Amino acid sequence: MKVEKVSLKIIAKELGVSAATVSLVLNGKNKNGRVSEEMSKRIIDKAAELNYIPNSLAKGLKMGHSKSIGLIVADISNVFFGTLALHIQNYAEKEGYTVIIGNTNEKLEEMEKIIAFLNSRQVDGLIITPAEGSEELIESLLKVNKPLVLVDRGFPKLNVPSVLINNYEICYRSVKQLIGQGYKNPAFITYRQDQYHTNERKRGFIEAVKDADLYKPDNVQEVSYQMLEKDMDEAIIRLLHSKNRVDAIFFATNTISMAGIKSLLKHEILIQKDIQVMCFDETDAINLFPFRVPFIKQPIEEMAKRSLELLIERIENKNAKIRKQFLEAELIA
Amino acid sequence: MKVEKVSLKIIAKELGVSAATVSLVLNGKNKNGRVSEEMSKRIIDKAAELNYIPNSLAKGLKMGHSKSIGLIVADISNVFFGTLALHIQNYAEKEGYTVIIGNTNEKLEEMEKIIAFLNSRQVDGLIITPAEGSEELIESLLKVNKPLVLVDRGFPKLNVPSVLINNYEICYRSVKQLIGQGYKNPAFITYRQDQYHTNERKRGFIEAVKDADLYKPDNVQEVSYQMLEKDMDEAIIRLLHSKNRVDAIFFATNTISMAGIKSLLKHEILIQKDIQVMCFDETDAINLFPFRVPFIKQPIEEMAKRSLELLIERIENKNAKIRKQFLEAELIA
DNA sequence: AGTAAAAGGTTAATCGATTAATTAAAAATT
DNA sequence: AATTTTTAATTAATCGATTAACCTTTTACT
Numbered sequence: 001m002k003v004e005k006v007s008l009k010i011i012a013k014e015l016g017v018s019a020a021t022v023s024l025v026l027n028g029k030n031k032n033g034r035v036s037e038e039m040s041k042r043i044i045d046k047a048a049e050l051n052y053i054p055n056s057l058a059k060g061l062k063m064g065h066s067k068s069i070g071l072i073v074a075d076i077s078n079v080f081f082g083t084l085a086l087h088i089q090n091y092a093e094k095e096g097y098t099v100i101i102g103n104t105n106e107k108l109e110e111m112e113k114i115i116a117f118l119n120s121r122q123v124d125g126l127i128i129t130p131a132e133g134s135e136e137l138i139e140s141l142l143k144v145n146k147p148l149v150l151v152d153r154g155f156p157k158l159n160v161p162s163v164l165i166n167n168y169e170i171c172y173r174s175v176k177q178l179i180g181q182g183y184k185n186p187a188f189i190t191y192r193q194d195q196y197h198t199n200e201r202k203r204g205f206i207e208a209v210k211d212a213d214l215y216k217p218d219n220v221q222e223v224s225y226q227m228l229e230k231d232m233d234e235a236i237i238r239l240l241h242s243k244n245r246v247d248a249i250f251f252a253t254n255t256i257s258m259a260g261i262k263s264l265l266k267h268e269i270l271i272q273k274d275i276q277v278m279c280f281d282e283t284d285a286i287n288l289f290p291f292r293v294p295f296i297k298q299p300i301e302e303m304a305k306r307s308l309e310l311l312i313e314r315i316e317n318k319n320a321k322i323r324k325q326f327l328e329a330e331l332i333a
Numbered sequence: 334m335k336v337e338k339v340s341l342k343i344i345a346k347e348l349g350v351s352a353a354t355v356s357l358v359l360n361g362k363n364k365n366g367r368v369s370e371e372m373s374k375r376i377i378d379k380a381a382e383l384n385y386i387p388n389s390l391a392k393g394l395k396m397g398h399s400k401s402i403g404l405i406v407a408d409i410s411n412v413f414f415g416t417l418a419l420h421i422q423n424y425a426e427k428e429g430y431t432v433i434i435g436n437t438n439e440k441l442e443e444m445e446k447i448i449a450f451l452n453s454r455q456v457d458g459l460i461i462t463p464a465e466g467s468e469e470l471i472e473s474l475l476k477v478n479k480p481l482v483l484v485d486r487g488f489p490k491l492n493v494p495s496v497l498i499n500n501y502e503i504c505y506r507s508v509k510q511l512i513g514q515g516y517k518n519p520a521f522i523t524y525r526q527d528q529y530h531t532n533e534r535k536r537g538f539i540e541a542v543k544d545a546d547l548y549k550p551d552n553v554q555e556v557s558y559q560m561l562e563k564d565m566d567e568a569i570i571r572l573l574h575s576k577n578r579v580d581a582i583f584f585a586t587n588t589i590s591m592a593g594i595k596s597l598l599k600h601e602i603l604i605q606k607d608i609q610v611m612c613f614d615e616t617d618a619i620n621l622f623p624f625r626v627p628f629i630k631q632p633i634e635e636m637a638k639r640s641l642e643l644l645i646e647r648i649e650n651k652n653a654k655i656r657k658q659f660l661e662a663e664l665i666a
Numbered sequence: 667a668g669t670a671a672a673a674g675g676t677t678a679a680t681c682g683a684t685t686a687a688t689t690a691a692a693a694a695t696t
Numbered sequence: 697a698a699t700t701t702t703t704a705a706t707t708a709a710t711c712g713a714t715t716a717a718c719c720t721t722t723t724a725c726t
Contacts, residue, residue, distance in 0.1 A: 017671055018706050023684060033703045056453045057394045058682035061711045066390060068454075077415040079617075086410040086436060098454060100433055103419060120386045121401075121431060261621050273592070284412075285618030288594050340712055351676050356714060368674040391712035394681050 015039075015046055022047075026054070060122060068098040069311060070118035072128045074106045077239045080254055080281055080300070081129070084151070087304030088127060091106045095312060097124070104131045106225055112137060119146075125311045129153055147314040151307040153197045154324070161314060163307040167197050170296055170329045171204025174278060175250060177331065178294075180210045183248040183276055186214065187239045189232070189260055190252035192222035201252050201280060219246055223256065232259045236267060240275070247275060254281030257295075258306050261285075282332075294333040302327055339383045348372075348379055355380075359387070392400040393455060401431040402644060403451035405461045407439045413587055413614055413633070414462070417484070420637030421460060428645060430457070437464045439558055445470060454478075458644045462486055465526045480647040484640040486530045487657070494647060495657045496640040500530050503629055503662045504537025507611060508583060510664065511627075512545045516581040516609055519547065520572045522565070522593055523557035524587035534613060552579055556589065565592045569600060573608070578665050580608060587614030590628075594618075615665075635660055 004010065008026075012019040017039065024030050035043075060066040071088055073081040089099045100123060102114035111131045118126065125147035129137055135155050141148055142160060154162040178186055188205040190198050202220065203286040209215045213218045221239060223231035251257040257279035264271060271277055272291040279286065279295040286293050306325050313320045337343065341359075345352040350372065357363050358376040368376075379385075393399040404421055406414040422432045425426045433456060435447035437558040444464045451459065458480035463471055468488050474481055475493060487495040511519055521538040523531050535553065542548045554572060556564035572579045584590040590612035597604060604610055605624040612619065619626050639658050 005682095008684095009682075012664050019683075020685075020707080021705065023682095024705095027684080029685090030704095034705080036704060039704080053453045055394070055447060055455060055682050057390045057399060057455050058711090059684080061388070061390045061394055061681090062683050064711075075419065077412065077419040079410065079412060079415070082410040082412070082415040084409065085434075087408070089434070089436060093450075098433060098450070101418075101422070103422060116386065117426075117431070120389045122388060171518070223715095258617055258621065265621060265623060283617060284591055285616070285621050286619050288466070288591065288598060290598060290623065302500060325676090338712095341714095342712075352713075353677080353715075354675065356712095357675095360714085362715090363674095367675080388712050391681090392714080394683095395712080395714050397681075490668080497674060 006052045007055065008052075011043065011046050011050060014050075015042055017043070026052075032141045058187050061264065065124045065315075066098075066122040067096055068100055068121070068123050069112070069308075069315075070121075070123040070126045071099050071101045071112065072114055072126060072130075073101065074102055074104055074129060074131065074311060076103055078255065079283060080298075083300050086302055087301045088308055091305050091308045095308070097308075097312075103201060106131050108137070111184070115141070125149070125315045127151055127311055128306050130155070132195050145318060147311060147318065149307045149311045149314070151303055153195055156196060158294075159322055160324075161310045161322050163303050163327065164197070165298055165303070165327050165329045167200035167329075168204040168207075171201045171250070171280075171333065172208045173204075174294070174296060174331045175205050175208035177213075178248055178250070178278060179208065179214065181276075184214060185216070185219070185244070185246045186248040186250060187219040187221065188250045188252065189221045189223060189235055189239075189247040189256055190202065191223050191256065192231075196299065198252055205250055216244065218242075218244065223259075229263075232256075232263045233266070236260070236263045236269075240267070240269060242298065248278065249275060250278045250280075252280050254279070254283050257281065258283060258285065261289075261293075292333075294331060296329050297329050297332050298329045334517035339385045339649075340388065341385075344376065344379050344383060344385060344640070347383075348375060350376070353481045360387075362662045378555065391426065394441045398457045398648075399431075399455040400429055401433060401454070401456050402641075403447070403454075403456040403459045403649075404432050404434045405437060405444065405447055405451075405459060405463075406434065407437055407462060407464065409434055409436055411588065412616060413631075420634045421641055424638055424641045425635050428641070430641075430645075434507060439464050440464050441470070448474070458482070460484055460640050460644055463488070465528050478651060480644060480651065482640045482644045482647070484636055489529060492655055493657075494643045494655050496636050497530070497657065498631055498636070498660050498662045500533035500590055500662075501537040501540075503664065504534045504583070505541045506537075507627070507629060507664045508538050509544075510666070511581055511583070511609065511611060512541065512547065514609075517585060518549070518552070518577070518579045519581040520552040520554065520579040521585065522554045522556060522568055522572075522589055524589065525557050525564075530535055538583055549577065551575075551577065552574055556592075561588065561592045562596075563597045564635045565589075566599070569574075569593070569596045569602075572600060573600070575645045581611065582608060587616050590614065591618065592614060594622075594626075625666075626663060629662050630658050630665050 005202055008019040008022045012022045021035055022043050025035050025040045030040050071085060076082055085101055092099045095210055104111040108131050111134055127149050128153045130150055148159055150162040154164045157279060188200055221235040223235055251260045271274055279293055282297050286295055341352040341355045345355045354368055355376050358373045359367050363373050406419060409415055418434055425432045437444040441464050444467055460482050462485045463483055483493055483495040487497045523535055554568040556568055584593045602608055610626055612626055615628055615630050620629055
């Protein structure tokens with residue numbers, strides 16, 4: 001089956017006009033006496049009849065922009081990133097942008113590959129949740145004036161558009177509340193990584209327990225991304241089977257929360273009886289437990305919206321002022 | 334800051350050769366005496382020095398393909414689709430393809446919009462989880478010879494490349510096993526929709542209970558996608574608060590499972606004490622319950638791999654035989 | 667020495683869309 | 697009637713990469 005590709009030229013030939021005329025009409029640039037009413041109508045009708053779909057590669061090449069953006073996340077199968085992606089796509093569509101998603105798997109080298117790849121596809125800008133150690137990479141992108149926005153994680157030293165949440169404050173407040181409820185020996189479990197957002201969460205926890213004179217360095221445990229399950233089991237044992245038994249655990253991310261609760265259940269530790277837990281991020285599971293788990297809810301849709309706004313602002317005006325936006329997460333108890 | 338875009342022409346000018354020569358070298362087409370060893374090396378070095386990144390819009394325009402594919406799912410924030418997307422992207426990257434993801438939100442009109450959009454971006458092919466009622470749309474794509482593969486859901490009447498699982502068999506076997514364990518009044522909850530994959534699951538359930546002489550039409554309940562929570566509560570009440578009280582429920586998808594379990598907990602019905610449940614699809618939550626939930630696990634990574642294989646096969650050879658592949662899901666108890 | 671073959675390039679057309687610059691005819695104005 | 701303005705188009709260059717078809721120069725062979 002031979003199907004001829006419908007281009008501007010085809011439409012033009014069928015109507016006996018030039019491709020330029022067709023282009024003007026189809027782009028709505030036929031104002032003040034450029035093309036006659038009658039011809040406009042014939043062109044529009046013919047385009048519909050032939051089911052003309054503009055070739056955005058050609059358009060992008062000519063115009064110097066692709067009307068697409070890259071979204072770089074750690075792992076699209078993680079609900080947090082999936083939800084972020086969904087909302088970014090929805091807003092992007094309204095603005096006429098396509099989103100191309102790349103997964104770093106938290107690895108710097110993957111992130112570099114993805115960026116090169118997205119650049120070759122001429123994305124107009126990038127929304128990035130940067131991997132650990134990618135500060136220099138981001139800096140180099142800024143140097144070549146690439147429009148980009150960091151989301152979820154930032155680099156405080158870098159002057160780069162970012163959409164972040166109040167990690168420190170919300171953690172501080174939440175832990176304060178936990179302590180106010182009578183818990184005397186709270187612990188914190190986070191990833192063994194040097195990322196600003198998790199560092200801030202840790203700082204929030206530590207300041208809160210220090211202010212209540214409850215700080216014990218051993219109560220802050222770290223687990224690795226790659227060996228989450230094993231590390232978590234060990235951490236849980238350390239926290240619960242020492243003489244210094246903790247009575248509450250704050251989990252720093254959604255994946256850590258899931259692994260943590262799983263480990264607690266495995267060790268037959270009863271949540272809210274033997275121990276209280278508090279999670280960062282909402283998950284499907286959290287509403288399904290026979291116990292209530294207080295958790296910190298991030299405004300994901302708002303984060304998506306803001307980061308797209310900031311990005312488009314920079315795409316359309318490379319000299320726009322660089323802004324960092326801080327949104328509020330809230331404790332749902 | 335002015336950053337000159339590095340094109341073939343720039344490299345050529347710097348070296349005093351033609352753009353053609355640069356293109357030949359950079360594409361490895363400098364064999365049998367096309368370009369000298371020395372010049373090849375100089376070109377490669379210069380390209381690296383200038384950090385040349387080929388413009389894939391230009392390349393795509395010239396070559397007639399974009400080396401990108403569209404992935405159309407219902408909702409990328411759903412873990413099943415997120416995981417599928419992750420794996421498809423991983424395999425696609427190896428084959429040199431970009432993946433552009435679109436969300437239909439299960440709506441036909443959204444699906445139409447996304448397809449037009451992806452076509453304008455000149456995707457070379459599509460991997461689709463078709464929305465309800467999209468059979469004609471798929472047919473029209475086949476008519477214009479668009480390479481596509483259906484995944485997760487198929488249209489048995491259509492001769493279209495598909496990657497599906499053994500929905501009927503696995504449900505039949507799983508329900509059989511449930512009955513074998515002594516449950517005498519099992520129920521089934523699915524979406525109120527006419528989709529082959531869920532129909533097959535329902536058929537598996539019904540045949541299994543019929544074969545055990547336990548079939549009761551009222552035990553098959555349907556809920557809507559839009560009002561999942563409300564409908565679920567009502568369904569649960571109907572199944573449990575009638576004289577005909579069921580003793581097991583089979584949930585047809587992951588979202589239904591989550592909503593179902595949530596509803597059971599809300600009504601203070603004790604799972605595995607008052608009632609047994611069985612779920613289609615794995616979810617984060619499933620491992621976290623203090624009770625064991627048997628579930629049906631789909632080979633998502635294999636589905637991703639196969640669908641990409643089938644798609645690339647069709648992209649590269651439009652006359653390749655159309656194949657439907659059936660993979661095996663398994664019951665994890 | 668004369669011719670053929672190999673080596674090492676270059677030219678120019680092309681993909682499809684955009685748009686500044688131009689042209690030509692018709693209508694309006696003086 | 698002559699000039700200006702308006703209307704309604706067209707021409708041609710351009711974006712960046714690819715590649716068939718050429719063109720020189722050098723080397724090989726009889």
